Amino acid sequence: MLTRTSLFLIAAVMVLPATAEEQRIQVDLPPMMQEHMMGNMRDHLVTLQMITQLLASQQYDQAADAAEQRLGMSSLELHGASHLGKFMPEAMNAIGTKMHHAASRFAITARNAAVDGGLEMAFGALSEVMQQCVACHAGYKVHK
Secondary structure, eight states: OOOHHHHHHHHHHHHSOTTSOOOSEEOOOOHHHHHHHHHHHHHHHHHHHHHHHHHHTTOHHHHHHHHHHHTSGGGTTTTTHHHHHTTSOHHHHHHHHHHHHHHHHHHHHHHHHHHHOOHHHHHHHHHHHHHHHHHHHHHEESOO
16 A cells, blocks of 8 residues: 555656756765665666566466565675665665565565465555655665
8 A cells, every 4th residue: 555655755756857956865875885786776676577577477476485585674685785774874774674674575465465366465565665666766866
């Protein structure tokens, strides 16, 4: 379910003209950490695409595995979260943590969809993961 804040952020991003003054907070990272973060985000995007494809083909357990292993709380070591978190503003770090928790909840919901056949709940839980991506990208930037 979309929260009011998420709906506001999505609407704000969609209605801003391309020429609007940049309002996002600049996060300065050491070059190596910036590359690391960008690589993680590209992997997150690939994983989200994989998950939607797996859900569309009713491969719920595989979607759950992908979410947990590459986005969920189990993925923190894989992505070096403890190293990156030190360089992020507290609120940005909190959004990332919410995304990882939401991905782990999605994994449970996707496994339940295999039993009850309910895609609505699975896509709703996946939306909660993506809401965190939208919130972070709407509020922060790492490139100048």
